[in-house]
Amino acid sequence: MNLLNKIFNIVFPGKCLLCNDSTGLNTENICSKCMDKIAFIKGSTCARCGIPFEVSYSLEDNLDYLCQRCRIFSPSFDMALSACRYDGVIKEIISAYKYQNKPYLGNDIISIMLRVVERGLVELSPELIIAVPLHVKRLRERGYDQAYILAEGIGRYLNIPVSCGNLTRIRYTVPQVNLSRDERIKNVKGAFSVKDTHELKGKRVFLIDDVFTTGATIEECVKIIRDAGAEKIYVVTVARA
Ligand SMILES: [Zn+2]
Ligand SMILES: [Zn+2]
Numbered sequence: 016m017n018l019l020n021k022i023f024n025i026v027f028p029g030k031c032l033l034c035n036d037s038t039g040l041n042t043e044n045i046c047s048k049c050m051d052k053i054a055f056i057k058g059s060t061c062a063r064c065g066i067p068f069e070v071s072y073s074l075e076d077n078l079d080y081l082c083q084r085c086r087i088f089s090p091s092f093d094m095a096l097s098a099c100r101y102d103g104v105i106k107e108i109i110s111a112y113k114y115q116n117k118p119y120l121g122n123d124i125i126s127i128m129l130r131v132v133e134r135g136l137v138e139l140s141p142e143l144i145i146a147v148p149l150h151v152k153r154l155r156e157r158g159y160d161q162a163y164i165l166a167e168g169i170g171r172y173l174n175i176p177v178s179c180g181n182l183t184r185i186r187y188t189v190p191q192v193n194l195s196r197d198e199r200i201k202n203v204k205g206a207f208s209v210k211d212t213h214e215l216k217g218k219r220v221f222l223i224d225d226v227f228t229t230g231a232t233i234e235e236c237v238k239i240i241r242d243a244g245a246e247k248i249y250v251v252t253v254a255r256a
Contacts, residue, residue, distance in 0.1 A: 029044060031046035031049055032044045032045055032107075032108065032111060032117075033046075033049045033104060033108070034048065034049055043122070044117075044119070044120055044122075044123050045108065049104055050127075052104045053099050053103075053105050053127065054100040054103065054104075055098060055099045055130070056098065056099055056100060056131060056255075061080070061081055061082035061084075062080055062081055062094070063082075063085040063089075063090055063093075063094060063095070064082060064084065064085050064090055064230070065094065065227075066082050066084075066255065090230065090234065091234055091237045091238055091241060092222070092233070092237045092248045092249065092250045093247045093248055093249055094139075094250070095227060095230075095233075095249070095250040095251075095255075096132045096135050096136070096249065096250070096251050097252045097254055097255040098127055098128045098130060098131040098253055098254065099131065099253065099254050100254060100256075101226050101227075101255055101256045102254075105254050108120060108123065108124065108127075109124070109225055109226060112124060112161055112225070113157070113225065116157075116158065118159040118161070121164035121165060122168065124165060124225070124253050125165060125169065125172070128165070128169070128251070128253050129169075129172065136169070136173060136221070136251065139221075140219060141173070141175055141219050141220060141221040142175065142176075142218045142219050142220070143175065143176055143178055143214065143215070143218045143219075143220050143221070144169055144170045144173075144175055144176070144178065144220070144221045144223060145178040145181070145182050145220055145221070145222050145236075146160065146162035146166035146178075146222075146223045146224070147182075147223065147224040147232060147236055148160070148162070148163075148182055148183050148207070149162070149163075150184040150187045150188070151184075152187050153187075161225055162223055162225055163177075163179075165223050165224075165225065166221075166223040169221065169223060169251065175221075178214060178215075181214055181215075182207060182209055182236060182239065182240065183208055183209075183210065185207065185208045186205060186206040188203055188206050189202060191228070191229075191231065191232060196229045196231065199229050199231035200234075200235075202231070203232050204235065206235060207235055207236050208239065209239055209240065209243040212243040215240055215244055215245045216243070216244035216245075217244060217245075217246050218247075219245075219249070220240060220245045220247065220249070221251050222236055222249070222250045222251070223251050224250070224251075224252050225252060225253050225254070226253065226254050226256065227250065227255040227256065228255075228256040229256075233250055233252075237250070
């Protein structure tokens with residue numbers, strides 16, 4: 016932080032988005048007390064989809080242990096990583112970020128992601144970052160693309176190019192929130208397309224989104240990216256349900 020920012024923060028200390036306390040001498044919008052309430056994913060998780068196990072097993076001998084769901088329906092991505100459970104504090108932060116015209120919260124969310132998955136992200140050595148795209152109509156309503164902002168932050172941090180406008184949403188879909196799993200799969204079928212397969216061919220790709228819920232949207236994007244020739248596809252989200 017430069018000197019001018021420091022002085023600015025002393026004169027006008029930031030207020031925490033959630034509890035209204037001072038966030039202290041920094042430019043973040045979430046105070047450390049609220050940060051500590053986030054349900055960060057620690058302990059053992061499914062090697063494929065990253066879902067945390069209810070009981071933390073000692074998995075030193077078996078790092079490839081899969082959850083029951085992944086053993087039955089093998090996901091089309093290679094691995095999924097999330098920083099925290101989609102619960103409490105993070106739900107409020109993501110909702111404010113997406114629905115209350117607060118694109119600047121992207122910075123806070125990126126630091127939440129990096130707190131947990133930073134090492135994992137570096138180890139996977141991605142070559143390209145792609146965000147789950149918004150339909151242009153939704154983009155106009157919201158004014159910014161929340162997943163793209165996160166992708167750009169991760170890209171800048173890892174010094175890796177971020178794909179822009181290649182994976183697109185070609186069909187407007189109703190929000191997935193109130194749909195069942197089967198309805199979600201149907202709702203997003205054929206909703207995405209890749210314009211330039213050359214960008215993806217043989218690449219290790221990170222697919223970025225804010226929340227991993229049933230995975231229907233993510234699975235559909237992964238299929239399209241895979242068809243375009245990507246070699247490895249890792250899904251990176253802030254939170255997972
Ligand atoms: Zn707070
Ligand atoms: Zn799994």
